[in-house]
Structure formats: C-alpha cells, structure tokens
Amino acid sequence: MDIFSNHKRLFLLVILLFGTLTVFVAIFPALNNQYSYEPLPDSIPLTEIEQRGKMVYIGNGCVACHTQQVRNVEIDKVWGSRPNVAADYAGIERTNFWVNTATLMGTERTGPDLTNIGKRQPSEDWHLTHLYQPRAVVENSVMAPYPWLFELKDSIKITEKDKIVNLPARYIKDKSKKVVATEDAIALVAYLKSLQQVKLPDGTPSPEFLYKREQKKHGANESGGSSALDGAELYTNYCASCHQTDGKGVSGAFPPLDGSAIVQGIDPTSMVNIIMYGYNAREEYGEMPAIGQINDLSLEELVALMNHERTSWSNDAPEVSLEEINKILEELKKQNENQ
Structure with a gap:
C-alpha cells in the first residue's frame, strides 16, 4: 500500500473519490429530479413583491x-389539506447565480407550519399586527416582535400610500403617532399570503395522511345543519386567529362576534355575505378577506360555522338550515354576477 506513504497520491485519490461521489450522489440525482418533476398546473410563480418578501423572510431568520x-x-393535517409532494417545490429557482434560496422547508416548528398560511390566514391586517406585536392577537405566543419592519409617524404626516396597522391601545406607547408598515413588512406579508397549497391535477390521487385519528361524530340538528361537521373546529381553523376563541375580537383591530348584531340577526344574509365575500366598510377595523371563497367552504361547512357563531358565548340566535343558506348563496351569486 505504497499510496499511504505518498501524500500526493493519497490526496489525489481522496479528491477523485469525493468528486465521483459528488457526481453520482448529488449532481445526477438533482438533474434527474429537475427533469422528472414540474410545478403543479395551478401553481403561480412569485411576483416581484412576493420575491422580495421571501428575501425578508430569509433575512429575518423565519x-x-x-x-x-x-x-x-x-x-x-391542521397545516394543509394534503401532504406535500415533490412537485410543490419544483418551481423554486435560484435567486441569481450566486444565491440559492432553497425550499425553506425548515427543521423545527417552534411556530406553526406556513405551507398553507395564505389560505389559513389571508388577512393582511392580521399579519401586520402579528408581526408588530404577536401577543396582540395570540395571547401566549412565544414569537418575538419585529418592530424594525414598521415606523411611527405623526398623524398629520400620514399619506394615502401608508398602511396603518390597527393595534389595541395598550400596545401604542405614543398615542399621537400611528404605526405604519414599511415596504419590507408589506412585501413579507405578500409572500406569506402567497403560500397556498395547490390542488393536485384531476385524476391524480392525493396522498393520504397516515395514522388517522377517529373522527368526531355529531348529531343532526333540527334546523337542518350538517351532522358530520364540527362548527367549533371550523371556527378555530378559519376565524379564531382574528376574532379570538372567546369571540370578543381584538380591541382596535378586529371586531367581536360575541354580541354582534350581524351574527345574531334574524336575516342571516349579511353574515353569509361577509363570510363568503369579505367586508371592508369600517374605518376602525381592517379589511376582512373572503374567507369562504379562499378556503372553498362547502354549504355544509358554512352552515356549521354560522350555527357555531350564532349559538356560542352570549349569542343565542336561532340556527340556520342548509336550505335557507343555499337560497341566500344563490341570490348573492346573482347579485355579484350582475355588478
């Protein structure tokens, strides 16, 4: 074994072995994956502002x-409608020749998974409030605030282009100033909202979740609501982050549902319209996105969610039926088509 006594030959052998392993273990498999997988048909490339937001996400160590x-x-299952597949990451490209942003799959969940955060939480106002002070919307959050993504401005200096962040009064130290989101904050939120799982192509079987838990059973209600859906679970998934688990909302940021005249109204049309098409007509609160459309809520899910809100906390409104809400949805659809 003369090679071990000749350092030049030894190092040459090591270099050749390392190079061979690199080619067959890293380069060839990567090229094969590049040609074998393509982005899903409905996936949308990041826009310029979303790409900037991704860099802010990376730069802040998210x-x-x-x-x-x-x-x-x-x-x-709480993080997405299906497990991720290789095609979900196929559209990620290098930022430039020197920078590869990778897939940002992460290795630890100190905070929640963000694969589908754009659908779970599509509200720009919520994200901005959360970034400025996480505990304003999640009481026991361990996330650090990111005040450097915002600036304080005198009320008289606010312009139409400025995005004011709605905050509870206790988090505003100087009442004469407004918290305004910087361009980096707006870009970061745009990136977070772009994170949405894409449906697999028709005909392609969706991977199933393993180790399934036993599903909760619910009895049918007299008003014709769904017997298989848990309205409280739907509320937790789609509404609680803004309106809170106790339905009292966040003062100065998101309105309460507990005691709401809209939620308890005899005519549920307004409630259906807000859930399905969003709402933006109150200066004291931010815009509510179209939660129903974004999350493709079925008629049964909508009814279960509404009945939970109408009968929870101090609310004691009559439950709605599938037939009643279906008629309202048809009328609202006609109105929106005619506009």
Missing part, C-alpha cells in the same frame, strides 16, 4: 422557527 412542509401524518 425559517429557524417555521417549516414549510406538511408531512403525511395525521398530526400535520
């Missing part, structure tokens, strides 16, 4: 606490 991968286990 990947240290948040993942972007829904595994095929039941406990991950």
Whole structure:
C-alpha cells in the first residue's frame, strides 16, 4: 500500500473519490429530479413583491422557527389539506447565480407550519399586527416582535400610500403617532399570503395522511345543519386567529362576534355575505378577506360555522338550515354576477 506513504497520491485519490461521489450522489440525482418533476398546473410563480418578501423572510431568520412542509401524518393535517409532494417545490429557482434560496422547508416548528398560511390566514391586517406585536392577537405566543419592519409617524404626516396597522391601545406607547408598515413588512406579508397549497391535477390521487385519528361524530340538528361537521373546529381553523376563541375580537383591530348584531340577526344574509365575500366598510377595523371563497367552504361547512357563531358565548340566535343558506348563496351569486 505504497499510496499511504505518498501524500500526493493519497490526496489525489481522496479528491477523485469525493468528486465521483459528488457526481453520482448529488449532481445526477438533482438533474434527474429537475427533469422528472414540474410545478403543479395551478401553481403561480412569485411576483416581484412576493420575491422580495421571501428575501425578508430569509433575512429575518423565519425559517429557524417555521417549516414549510406538511408531512403525511395525521398530526400535520391542521397545516394543509394534503401532504406535500415533490412537485410543490419544483418551481423554486435560484435567486441569481450566486444565491440559492432553497425550499425553506425548515427543521423545527417552534411556530406553526406556513405551507398553507395564505389560505389559513389571508388577512393582511392580521399579519401586520402579528408581526408588530404577536401577543396582540395570540395571547401566549412565544414569537418575538419585529418592530424594525414598521415606523411611527405623526398623524398629520400620514399619506394615502401608508398602511396603518390597527393595534389595541395598550400596545401604542405614543398615542399621537400611528404605526405604519414599511415596504419590507408589506412585501413579507405578500409572500406569506402567497403560500397556498395547490390542488393536485384531476385524476391524480392525493396522498393520504397516515395514522388517522377517529373522527368526531355529531348529531343532526333540527334546523337542518350538517351532522358530520364540527362548527367549533371550523371556527378555530378559519376565524379564531382574528376574532379570538372567546369571540370578543381584538380591541382596535378586529371586531367581536360575541354580541354582534350581524351574527345574531334574524336575516342571516349579511353574515353569509361577509363570510363568503369579505367586508371592508369600517374605518376602525381592517379589511376582512373572503374567507369562504379562499378556503372553498362547502354549504355544509358554512352552515356549521354560522350555527357555531350564532349559538356560542352570549349569542343565542336561532340556527340556520342548509336550505335557507343555499337560497341566500344563490341570490348573492346573482347579485355579484350582475355588478
């Protein structure tokens, strides 16, 4: 074994071995994956502002606490409608020749997974409030605030282009100033809102979650509501982050549902319209996105969600039926088509 006594030959052998392994273990498989997988048909490339937001996400170390991968286990079902597949990451390209932003899949969930955060939480106002002071909307959050993504401005200096962040009074130290989101904050929120799982092409079987839990059973109600859906769970998934689990909202940021005249109204048309098409007519609160459309709520899910809100906390409104809400949806659809 003369090679071990000749350092030149030894190092040459090591270099050749390392190079061979690199080619066959890293380069060839990567090229094969590049040609084998394509982005899903409905996936949308990041816009310029979303790409900037991604760089803000990377620059602030968000990947240290948040993942972007829904595994095929039941406990991950809360983060997305299906487990992720290779095609979900196929459209990610290098930022430039020197910079590869990778997939940001992450390795730790100190905070929630963000794979589908654009659908779970489509509200720009919520994200901005959360970034400025997480505990304003999530009482027990361990996330650090990011005040450097915002600036304080005198009320008289506010322009139409400025995005004011709605905050509870206790988080505003100087009442004469307004918290305004910087361009980086707006870009970061745009990136977060772009994170939405795309449906697999028709005919392609969706991977199933493993180790499924036993589903809750619910009895049918007299008003014709769905017997298989849990309205409280739907509320937790789609509404509680803004309106809070106790339905009292966040003062100065998001309106309460507990005691709301709209929620308890005899005619539920306004409530259906707000859930399905959003609402932006109150200066004291931010814009509510069209939660129903964004999350493709079915008629049964909508009814279960509404009945939970109408009968929870101090609310004691009569429950709505499938037939009643279906008629309202048809009328609202006609009105929107004619506008």
